[in-house]
Amino acid sequence: MALEESHVRRAAHLARLAVSDDQASGFVDDLSRILDMVDQLQSLDTEGVAPLAHPLDATQRLRADEVTETNQRDTFQRCAPAVENGLYLVPRVVE
Amino acid sequence: MHDKTVTQLAAALASGELSSRELTSHFLQRIEKADGQLNSFITVTAEQALSQAEAADKARADGKAGKLTGIPLALKDIFCTQGVKTSCGSKMLDNFLAPYDATVVEKLSAAGTISLGKTNMDEFAMGSSNENSHYGAVKNPWDLAAVPGGSSGGSAAAVAAGLVPAAMGTDTGGSIRQPAAFCGITGLKPTYGRVSRYGMIAYASSLDQAGPMARTAEDCAHLMNVIAGHDVRDSTSVARGVPDYTETLNAPLSGLKIGLPKEYFGDGLDPEVEKAVREAVKVYESLGATVREVSLPHTHYAIPAYYVIAPAEASSNLSRYDGVRFGHRCDAPTDLIDLYTRSRAEGFGEEVKRRILIGTHTLSEGFFDAYYTKAQKVRRLIRQDFLDAFEDVDVLMGPASPTPAFDLGAKKDPVSMYLQDIYTIAVNLAGIPGISVPAGFAGGRPVGLQILGTHFAEAQLLNVAHQFQQATDWHLQLPAFAEENA
Known part of the structure; x- marks a missing residue:
């Protein structure tokens, strides 16, 4: 499956990663080599094999629906780039 | 003191021959003197360490000391440490003071150990040479022209150089075992879920696992006794009893069945590495083990499978770095998309970007199934x-890496770097434990013997490794660097 620059552009957009034109062509080269290596997978017959998501086949544990955490907003906002009145600040989204 | 094991130092503390304050100052001085050349630490927490050491000495005077009370350690900079910079080797988190402790950190503190600081690593644990760190490459104390391996390269180099008696690492595709091999120390990757991942910055969540890096298997056993166990804050940690890993270290190996995977002795394996590993296997035969060849037929699909699964999980995990809640934010964003895309482009290094893009691409519409x-x-x-x-066999043995440590700057092509992990990566996909122990030298650089066991066989691996270390002295050899910088 050959990788085109449009694929890199799409992935960069989906991943919210700014990529310049120069960088894009570099990524096309690098990612193509990685995907060529990955394409060895296609030669393996996996008919009837179930995908494995967790090495121990564990399922999610459940717990009682009780409040266990306390509010630590101030602590967690101390490492934020910009906050005001307990809210995270971002550029205006709605005019 | 720098050539002593954790076990020996713990005995010296217990007998009163040494105080934790003396021990901690000694290692802090060594770091101060030698780490300019190695770059194994990102942050040294000297003041905190000395006050922890005083508390440890007081606890001992009050009769409240545990086995590891007062032992200095280092933490890979992937473990969140409250109030201390936790960078994960990335510019993205250069300004991040973690607001809480990882479970591993909490448990080590509760056991009375002292943290000397946070060790260097490949950015977000993505790398096999420690050259992908925002804080610069780490050098191998056996040869300053060589890489220490990665991603836990700082932890491995610091232990090998005698800057700290043991350190914590993490292993997603070999990141404990390969640097342990390259630096001539012992490193254990436990079974997936054996050690809590809470507060350990996520790379690939179905593969990541924390483990100890030290001179000996016995030291690793003491550290596993502290860090292993179930944690309700990590939904993938396993609720299963934890044995005393030190209790079975001396079990005899007569009758142990060792398998040598034929795929681990094929093309690309350095002949001197192969020789050292085969010599090590002979030592086991002399201890009463039997050896046979086995096959792991899908070995050559492990790297391709890993480079889909790990980047896919990484692209999802790293979406949290948005320039809004913590981490790097670009200057003067024009709108929200500009804020996200520029903060991320400025904060992440090349290899991290590659893996985010690969992961995003392979998960995207039209490519997901393939x-x-x-x-x-x-x-x-x-x-x-x-x-x-x-x-058919109890344990598998082979090399931890196809070559000894390579030179800094030698592997510029990402794929050639990825292929280095051929013997370690399948272990993470399978979720089984593995340990690397020093087994000789190739071209003057250390060789690691990798021993693999089935799920939750850590006690057996530590026993098998410990018995080898009773019969050999590879693990006791120190690089000249450790002596020159005493």
């Missing part, structure tokens, strides 16, 4: 290879 679902199917076949092998 890549991600396919890789997950292959992952099942790879795990089955190991389960089948463990029907």
Whole structure:
């Protein structure tokens, strides 16, 4: 499956990663080599094999629906780039 | 003191021959003197360490000391440490003071150990040479022209150089075992879920696992006794009893069945590395073990499967770095998309970007089944290879890496770097434990023997490694650097 620059552009957009034109062509080269290596997978017959998501086949544990955490907003906002009145600040989204 | 094991230092503390304050100052001085050349630490927390050491000495005076009370350690900079910079080797988190402690950190503190600081690593644990760090490459104390391995390269180099008696690492595709091999120390990657991942910055969540890096298997056993166990804050940690890993270290190995996977002795294996590993296997035969060849037929699909699964999980995990809640934010963003895309472009290094893009691409519409679902199917076949092998043998042995440590700057092509992990990566896909122990030298650089066991066989691996270390002295050899910088 050959990788085109449009694929890199799409992935960069989906991943919210700014990529310049120069960088894009570099990524096309690098990612193509990685995907060529990955394409060895296609030669393996996996008919009837179930995908494995967790090495121990564990399922999610459940717990009682009780409040266990306390509010630590101030602590967690101390490492934020910009906050005001307990809210995270971002550029205006709605005019 | 720098050439002593954790076990020996703990005995010296217990007998009163040494105080934790003396021990901690000694190692802090060594770091101060020698780490300018190695770059193994990102942050040294000297003041905190000395006050922890005083508290440890007081606890001992009050009769409240545990086995490891007062022992200095270092933490890979992937473990969140409250109030201390936790960078994960990335510019993205250069300004991040973690607001809480990882479970591993909490447990080590509760056991009375002292943290000397946070060790260097490949950015977000993505790398096999420690050259991908925002804080610069780490050098191998055996040869300053060589890499220490990665991603836990700082932890490995610091222990090898005698800057700290033991350190914590993490292993997603070999990141404990390969640097342990390259630096001539012992490193254990436990079974997936054996040690809590809470507060350990996520790379690939179905593969990541924390473990100890030290001079000896015995030291690793003491550290495993502290860090292993279930944690309600990590939904993938396993609720299963934890044995005393030191209790079985001296079990005899007569009758132990060792399998040598033929795929681990094929093309690309350095002949001197092969020789050292085969010599090590002979030592086991002299201890009463039997050896046979086995096959792990899907070995060569492990790297391709990993480079779908790990980047896919990484692209999802790293979406949290948005320039809003913590971490790097670009200057003067024009709008929200500009804020996200520029903060991320400025904060992440090249290898991290590559993996985010690969992961995003392979998970995207039209590619998901061909890549991600396919890789997950292959992952099942790879795990089955190991389960089948463990029907016939107790442990598997082979090299931890096809070559000894390579030179800094030698591997510029990402794929050639990825292929270095051929013997370690399948272990993470299968979720089984593995340990690397020093087994000789190739071209003057250390060789690691890798020993693999079935799920939750850590006690057996530590026993098998410890017995080797009773019969050999590779693990006691120190690089000249450690002496010159005493």
